[in-house]
Amino acid sequence: MSVPTHPPSVPLAIDDLTVAYNEKPVLWDIDLDIPEGKLVGIVGPNGAGKSTLIKACLDLVPRASGRVMIYGEEYKKNRRMVGYVPQRESVDWDFPVSALDVVAMGTYGKIGWCKPVGKKYKQQAMEALDRVGLADYAGRQISQLSGGQQQRVFLARALAQDAQLYFMDEPFAAVDAATERAIVTLLHELKDQGKTCLVVHHDLATVNEYFDWLILLNLRVVKAGPTHEVFTAENLKATYGGTLSALAEAGEALKQTKGAITS
Amino acid sequence: MMLGFMWSDLWEVLLLQKYNTRLVVVCTILLGISAGLAGSFLLLRKRSLMSDTLSHACLPGIGLMFIMVTLAGGNGKSLSLLLLGATITGLLGVIMVTAIRNTSRIKDDAAMGIVLSVFFGLGIVMLSLAQTMGGAAAGLESFIYGKTASMVSQDLHYLLWITGATLILCIALQKEFSLICFDENFARSLAWPVHFLDMVMMGLVVAVTVVGLQAVGLILIIAFMIIPAASARFWTEKYRYMWMLAGMIGGVSGWFGASVSALLPRMPAGAVIVLVSGVAFLFSMFFGTARGVLKIKSRQSRMRKKIGRQHLLRAVYEVLEREENGTNSPIALDLLTNKRSWSPKEFTKLVSQAKREDHLEPVSGNRLQLSESGFAEAARYTRNHRLWELYLIRFADVATRHVDRDADHVEHVLGPELVRQLEIELDQTAHGIDLPDSPHASIGEYSI
Numbered sequence: 001m002s003v004p005t006h007p008p009s010v011p012l013a014i015d016d017l018t019v020a021y022n023e024k025p026v027l028w029d030i031d032l033d034i035p036e037g038k039l040v041g042i043v044g045p046n047g048a049g050k051s052t053l054i055k056a057c058l059d060l061v062p063r064a065s066g067r068v069m070i071y072g073e074e075y076k077k078n079r080r081m082v083g084y085v086p087q088r089e090s091v092d093w094d095f096p097v098s099a100l101d102v103v104a105m106g107t108y109g110k111i112g113w114c115k116p117v118g119k120k121y122k123q124q125a126m127e128a129l130d131r132v133g134l135a136d137y138a139g140r141q142i143s144q145l146s147g148g149q150q151q152r153v154f155l156a157r158a159l160a161q162d163a164q165l166y167f168m169d170e171p172f173a174a175v176d177a178a179t180e181r182a183i184v185t186l187l188h189e190l191k192d193q194g195k196t197c198l199v200v201h202h203d204l205a206t207v208n209e210y211f212d213w214l215i216l217l218n219l220r221v222v223k224a225g226p227t228h229e230v231f232t233a234e235n236l237k238a239t240y241g242g243t244l245s246a247l248a249e250a251g252e253a254l255k256q257t258k259g260a261i262t263s
Numbered sequence: 264m265m266l267g268f269m270w271s272d273l274w275e276v277l278l279l280q281k282y283n284t285r286l287v288v289v290c291t292i293l294l295g296i297s298a299g300l301a302g303s304f305l306l307l308r309k310r311s312l313m314s315d316t317l318s319h320a321c322l323p324g325i326g327l328m329f330i331m332v333t334l335a336g337g338n339g340k341s342l343s344l345l346l347l348g349a350t351i352t353g354l355l356g357v358i359m360v361t362a363i364r365n366t367s368r369i370k371d372d373a374a375m376g377i378v379l380s381v382f383f384g385l386g387i388v389m390l391s392l393a394q395t396m397g398g399a400a401a402g403l404e405s406f407i408y409g410k411t412a413s414m415v416s417q418d419l420h421y422l423l424w425i426t427g428a429t430l431i432l433c434i435a436l437q438k439e440f441s442l443i444c445f446d447e448n449f450a451r452s453l454a455w456p457v458h459f460l461d462m463v464m465m466g467l468v469v470a471v472t473v474v475g476l477q478a479v480g481l482i483l484i485i486a487f488m489i490i491p492a493a494s495a496r497f498w499t500e501k502y503r504y505m506w507m508l509a510g511m512i513g514g515v516s517g518w519f520g521a522s523v524s525a526l527l528p529r530m531p532a533g534a535v536i537v538l539v540s541g542v543a544f545l546f547s548m549f550f551g552t553a554r555g556v557l558k559i560k561s562r563q564s565r566m567r568k569k570i571g572r573q574h575l576l577r578a579v580y581e582v583l584e585r586e587e588n589g590t591n592s593p594i595a596l597d598l599l600t601n602k603r604s605w606s607p608k609e610f611t612k613l614v615s616q617a618k619r620e621d622h623l624e625p626v627s628g629n630r631l632q633l634s635e636s637g638f639a640e641a642a643r644y645t646r647n648h649r650l651w652e653l654y655l656i657r658f659a660d661v662a663t664r665h666v667d668r669d670a671d672h673v674e675h676v677l678g679p680e681l682v683r684q685l686e687i688e689l690d691q692t693a694h695g696i697d698l699p700d701s702p703h704a705s706i707g708e709y710s711i
Contacts (some may be wrong), residue, residue, distance in 0.1 A: 058451075058452045059451070059452075060448055060451055060452060079452070079453070079454050084448075086446065086448055086449055090448060091445060091446045092309075095307065095445045095502070096496065096499065096500050096501055096502045097441065097445060097502060098501065101441075101501075105445070108438060108439075108453060109453045109454070111438070114435040114438075115438075116438065117438065141500035157449075
């Protein structure tokens, strides 16, 4: 079997990816080619493997099979082009660092071993904090920030990485309205700069508004493509299956969408 | 007379002027510093108990090495060989914890408990076997409880090296260490070698533990690692100060504890040092300037004051709305006390607080009146409160995660468009408030 080649202009190409935890597959035969400069939503029910997909792309979980190419190269080679926003709950916010310290971690890759964070990189971190509207909070200990502010600190850290391709794990989870707006604005800025963002998302009501590309995931890729083609009742049913509440939610979301389009 | 003698003696020991205690005191200072430094990263990595497992796992290595060397006809009490044995089984213990955790469903704490006790049991068996081999094994049990008197210049030699290495690595790798402690996955996505850094960190812990075994014993060495770091955390919110402070607290505890124990007959230094650092911990816990208990209590009381102030001013404003058509004028106290479940004591406190903050005018009798600034504040609190209430009702499905009652200007959180819409609704229900510009500078205090 010949391995398909991907031109270096494709930010993320996944071939035949399977991931298993304790012999139980959580992702099956994923094949995806993500076009450049899109805001890509990853949507699916709980336990569908959304976070795992991101982690598998970043080499954070072992792959049972398959290949992930970032701009035509292995992740190891092109990891500088990748930015990562983990789930907010994945770290201990009691850790003794300030908001600026956390954002500066995004520049560690450029700084290199054993060197302290110099003026230049502090400046970059400050700019990133400013872009998410938290410049005034630079010196705050991170536990004193609200949940939404913590999420924005994580985003700023990814911005400081100055990447081409961003992976964001539920950035909209439990954030305030100001943060939600800040994230949306930021996503559009990134898109305008030709950057690609993959965002794990759980709020079906905002899918149409936020993303121009969509991956419907439930252990396998149910459907992937431009949002207006993929976000249909039929596909959502195939993704969420028989779970009533999810279907009701999906139906509601679709109704709202239709209303928004016709009005 | 006796006491005076003791004090001058202590002074001499502390200043390292006594020849026979100098070595011990210097050794424990160095041990305190290096354990404090290494321990602070261990604490931040949430692996405090790992050092306990490690130290207990050292014992069989000591016994086994003694037996093997003695059987081979060598000097079984050679310090470097014993410590080598301790290092080998200590590392083995750490590796086994990791192996048990990674290959079975057993969690970290249980894995550590198993390895710790089994290795310690094995160590006791080894020591008993060693005892049967003759009198040379007599001093081995000092590794369990520690015996500073048995320290020799070779210990000092090792400690100097290890303290130096710990300092250099903590300075050079503080960025890397703090990164893997805070967010391991992010570090891995940036391709920092997390395993390698973990090994360096554990290597430091192993080195400090093994060298410290003789002085403080394997049971108490964990205190050297953890207590200074945990104490330091109460004083600072920055890891780069935390580990330096931990080193200092460790060093001072070692210095003071060893000096005191040197003056008291048959008092083991390890235990005294741990008690000294325990006192340092208690002190830090209460008086720490970053997150000490008193600090947190005062923050909570500030919070209560703020909520009390908002409730009082809003209650006054609502009475004014009802009785005086929303203009600022004196009102009777009992109109207020009916509005909320204030006890008389609480209420008096709130009123005097509001007077101190210039929110109330001094009015005689059972009446009170808002000052100009107090009136503006009251109007603002009331309006914000109503907007939030309305918002919660109107957008019950999405609202809770957006509510920020503390926000000075609702507009900052919800956006001017939505606020205007809410205000129109408020006006229709005759609950609207024309917000006067506050003449009082204190508004800025709360703004975001």
